[in-house]
Amino acid sequence: SAVISQKPSRDICQRGTSLTIQCQVDSQVTMMFWYRQQPGQSLTLIATANQGSEATYESGFVIDKFPISRPNLTFSTLTVSNMSPEDSSIYLCSAATGGSSGYTFGSGTRLTVV
Amino acid sequence: TQLLEQSPQFLSIQEGENLTVYCNSSSVFSSLQWYRQEPGEGPVLLVTVVTGGEVKKLKRLTFQFGDARKDSSLHITAAQPGDTGLYLCAGALTDSWGKFQFGAGTQVVVTP
Numbered sequence: 001s002a003v004i005s006q007k008p009s010r011d012i013c014q015r016g017t018s019l020t021i022q023c024q025v026d027s028q029v030t031m032m033f034w035y036r037q038q039p040g041q042s043l044t045l046i047a048t049a050n051q052g053s054e055a056t057y058e059s060g061f062v063i064d065k066f067p068i069s070r071p072n073l074t075f076s077t078l079t080v081s082n083m084s085p086e087d088s089s090i091y092l093c094s095a096a097t098g099g100s101s102g103y104t105f106g107s108g109t110r111l112t113v114v
Numbered sequence: 115t116q117l118l119e120q121s122p123q124f125l126s127i128q129e130g131e132n133l134t135v136y137c138n139s140s141s142v143f144s145s146l147q148w149y150r151q152e153p154g155e156g157p158v159l160l161v162t163v164v165t166g167g168e169v170k171k172l173k174r175l176t177f178q179f180g181d182a183r184k185d186s187s188l189h190i191t192a193a194q195p196g197d198t199g200l201y202l203c204a205g206a207l208t209d210s211w212g213k214f215q216f217g218a219g220t221q222v223v224v225t226p
Contacts, residue, residue, distance in 0.1 A: 042218045092156050105156030
C-alpha cells in the first residue's frame with residue numbers, strides 16, 4: 001500500500017497567520033483527501049484534492065480559508081489561513097489507493113493556534 | 115447527524131476479555147472499512163469488507179458486514195493492551211467512489 005509523508009508533524013502558530021501542510025505519497029494516486037480531527041474525535045472531511053482541477057470542498061469549508069494545491073499525482077498541500085484558536089486541531093491527509101481498498105493516511109499535523 | 119453510528123463510544127476492559135464494537139447506518143455502503151488509530155498517528159486500515167454477510171478474521175479480530183450492507187461489527191477475542199486505540203468505521207456510499215464517511219469512533223482501553 002502507499003506510504004504518505006506528512007509535515008510538519010506539529011506546530012504552534014500565532015492567530016492571524018497561515019500554515020501550509022504538505023503531503024507526499026510514494027506512488028501516484030488519483031484522489032487525495034484532507035481531514036480535520038479534534039483530539040479523540042472522528043474525522044471530518046475538508047475537501048477532495050484533484051490533480052489538474054480545483055479542490056472540491058465539503059459543506060462548511062471554503063477555499064479562502066483552506067486553499068489546497070495538487071500539482072501532481074504524488075503531492076498535495078493544505079493551507080490553514082488567517083488562523084484562530086478554533087482552528088486548533090489535527091489535520092490529516094489521505095490517499096485513496098484504489099476501489100474499495102480504503103485510505104492510507106499521513107501521520108497528521110497537530111496544530112495549536114495561540 | 116452521523117451517517118455511521120458507532121457504539122459504544124468508550125470501552126474499558128481487562129486484558130483477556132472479549133469486546134464488540136458496532137457500526138450502524140440506514141444507508142447502504144458499497145464497502146466498509148475499519149481503522150485503528152493510536153495517539154499522535156493517523157488511522158491505520160485494518161480491514162475492508164465489500165460483500166453482504168462477509169466475515170473476515172485478522173488474528174484475534176473478527177469483522178462482519180451485515181447482509182444488507184448497512185452495518186458492521188468488530189469483535190476482539192482475548193483483548194491485549196496493544197489493542198488499545200480509537201477504532202473507526204468508514205463506509206463508501208455506492209455513488210461516491212473514493213470518499214468515505216467516518217463514524218464517530220470507539221475509544222477502547224485494555225488494561226493489564
